[in-house]
Amino acid sequence: MRTVVIVNQKGGVAKTTTAVNLAAELGVTRRVLLVDFDPQRSATSAIFGNVDFDLSCYDLLFDNVPASKIIQKSEAFDIDVIPSDIMLSSGELRLASMMGRERLLTRHLAKIKPNYDVCIIDTSPTLGLLAINALVAADEALIPICPDYFSLKGIKLLEDTMTSVRQNLAARLSLLGVLVTRYRKRVITDSALDLISEYFGPKLFNVKIPENIAIEEAHNAHMPMRKYNANSKAAAAYRELAKEAF
Ligand SMILES: Nc1ncnc2c1ncn2[C@@H]1O[C@H](COP(=O)(O)OP(=O)(O)OP(=O)(O)O)[C@@H](O)[C@H]1O
């Protein structure tokens, strides 16, 4: 199982949008598990709507409930999902006093590894212990960046955190790539893009996800872009991303 964490502590850069649409693209040909590791449960809501599941990744981490009992199937996205729950917002505090606190997610995912080809983890816009758990559990990180809010300081902080996870926690974690999201052609955006491209070089994916209203509509319809509007530029871009990244 190849595990990819979608991470950026900046809010609203399309982490969840990328997690659910990339998972759905890969779901066409692979066995995909999506872990919603954000207490705001945006990925769970995008996929299933406002359904409250009895079990979530909170139970996986803190009550030792096996992942196999928590997993929900999504027909629309062709993937399996470990849903999130608002209870996970107490996770940072609970983890702080636990032994092996950085590796809880790794340990619990290990048992279901043989059942999947790919695991995608969606994270919240923070760099706390939950994010560290996701980074340790992952083989690779995919960083979505919205050029309109690009901050080099923020990216350096994220890179330092990834380096520290690698060095201090002996994690495999490498950078899969950096993805430009919500792209609109404007002079100011393109000057940010030049900076991003110079900074990341070959780690920047060629494909950019365009700003497209259908993305929001697909969330509300609980469908992946590949089904909601297969002919749109955004659907084509996520299809292209799946090819470039995998
Ligand atoms: N390409 C796009 N075009 C238009 N809207 C988009 C696009 N990508 C994402 N959005 C919208 O931007 C908002 C933020 O996206 P999303 O929830 O994926 O970001 P996020 O990084 O997961 O946010 P958070 O940090 O809060 O978890 C959502 O309302 C989403 O529908």
Ligand SMILES: [Mg+2]
């Ligand atoms: Mg999100």
